Structure formats: structure tokens, C-alpha cells
Amino acid sequence: MKEGLDPRFALYLSYRAVLIDYASYLLGSREGAEDLVQEAFIKFIPSGGSRTPTARPRSYLFRIVHNLAVDVLRRKRLENLRSAHNAPVWAGSQAAATPEETVLYHESERRAMDIIAGLPEKQRVALEMHRFGGYSVEEVAAHLGVSVPTVYRLIQAAVATVTIRLEQDSGGRE
Structure with missing residues (x-):
């Protein structure tokens, strides 16, 4: 030194x-x-x-x-x-170039909201709080009374479920 x-x-x-x-x-x-x-x-x-x-x-x-x-x-x-991985259509608003695309987007968005409403409660709450409410995963974990890794798993499962169901409904158009 x-x-x-x-x-x-x-x-x-x-x-x-x-x-x-x-x-x-x-x-x-x-x-x-x-x-x-x-x-x-x-x-x-x-x-x-x-x-x-x-x-x-x-x-x-x-x-x-x-x-x-x-x-x-x-x-x-x-x-x-x-x-x-680009965000799925239902994850946020996107500018549509034509009236047809606008209609398809709004139909997908409506369908996604229906799918989200049908998710198990903890998955739905975790997804809504984190993705749409702007809450941190720590805040979501505290609200749900679960661990942070569990919140990540809940959100991941919810996103996967919504994405898969939308793809099934659209026949792969999304």
C-alpha cells in the first residue's frame, strides 16, 4: 500500500x-x-x-x-x-391506422377485460394493481399477504392466460 x-x-x-x-x-x-x-x-x-x-x-x-x-x-x-417481447395488444392503447383496426383493437381490449375479470381473484388483483394501477410488486404483495416472488408468478400466470385466450379467440390474428 x-x-x-x-x-x-x-x-x-x-x-x-x-x-x-x-x-x-x-x-x-x-x-x-x-x-x-x-x-x-x-x-x-x-x-x-x-x-x-x-x-x-x-x-x-x-x-x-x-x-x-x-x-x-x-x-x-x-x-x-x-x-x-412486445407488449400484447390488450396491455395498453396503440394508435390504429384504419377504422377496421380500431374496431378490432377495441374488440380485443373488451375481450381481454372479460378474460381478466374471469381470472382467479389473486391473479386478477395482482395484474390490475401492478399493470394498470401502477403499484409496485412489494405493495401488491403486502396487499395480498403473499411474497414478492408469488406476486411475480401471479402476474406472469395472468398475462399468459390472457394472451393465450386472446390468441385462441382470434385464431392467431393478434
């Missing part, structure tokens, strides 16, 4: 370059890696403390960087999955 510096800052200077290289390898982006390494040091060094939090800081820092990179990659994968 460098002499005369705050030990925490000396740690940062000592390991920054190698951690950025490692995070760049994991993320495929140097800019993202730099942000990730800064976040890792914020998590690593306790606020207000003058000593390092562990006897093996290098290993601990690599583990923090790895875990943060996994989180970032997982988040990106979920975002890509969501954007790759």
Missing part, C-alpha cells in the same frame, strides 16, 4: 486497476466496470471507520465485484427479455 495515505484510499488505489479489468471482463464494458468498482468500494469500506473491514481485502473486493456484476448482467437479461 502507498505510504502516508488513508488506508482505505490506499486500498482503492492499489486494487482499482485490477478490479476494473476483472469487471470489464465480466460485463464487457469498461465504463460499466468503472462504475461497478466504485460501487464495490462503497459497499466494502464502512462509512466513518478508519480501518479496513477484513484481513483479506483483495479476495473480498473481488467477491463484491463479482456479485455486483452478476446482478447487473441479470438485470440486463431481464430488461432484454421484456423489450424483446
Whole structure:
């Protein structure tokens, strides 16, 4: 470590370059890696403390960087999955170019609302609160008295049911 510096800052200077290289390898982006390494040091060094939090800081820092990179990659994968699947017609209003398309859209929307009304209560409430009411999954979970993963499953099942039934009704036109 460098002499005369705050030990925490000396740690940062000592390991920054190698951690950025490692995070760049994991993320495929140097800019993202730099942000990730800064976040890792914020998590690593306790606020207000003058000593390092562990006897093996290098290993601990690599583990923090790895875990943060996994989180970032997982988040990106979920975002890509969501954007790759276009929202179904019933999920929100879309501009229709012709009167015929407008009629078909409104019929699909009406049919989707009928299907949603026929869902099991917890699925219906979770879908309506989250997708249409703007509530977070945590708020929905608290309202229904279930866990957050259960809310995700309820919403996913509801969306799948509505989408499948609409496709069956339209014979694949959607």
C-alpha cells in the first residue's frame, strides 16, 4: 500500500486497476466496470471507520465485484427479455391506422377485460394493481399477504392466460 495515505484510499488505489479489468471482463464494458468498482468500494469500506473491514481485502473486493456484476448482467437479461417481447395488444392503447383496426383493437381490449375479470381473484388483483394501477410488486404483495416472488408468478400466470385466450379467440390474428 502507498505510504502516508488513508488506508482505505490506499486500498482503492492499489486494487482499482485490477478490479476494473476483472469487471470489464465480466460485463464487457469498461465504463460499466468503472462504475461497478466504485460501487464495490462503497459497499466494502464502512462509512466513518478508519480501518479496513477484513484481513483479506483483495479476495473480498473481488467477491463484491463479482456479485455486483452478476446482478447487473441479470438485470440486463431481464430488461432484454421484456423489450424483446412486445407488449400484447390488450396491455395498453396503440394508435390504429384504419377504422377496421380500431374496431378490432377495441374488440380485443373488451375481450381481454372479460378474460381478466374471469381470472382467479389473486391473479386478477395482482395484474390490475401492478399493470394498470401502477403499484409496485412489494405493495401488491403486502396487499395480498403473499411474497414478492408469488406476486411475480401471479402476474406472469395472468398475462399468459390472457394472451393465450386472446390468441385462441382470434385464431392467431393478434
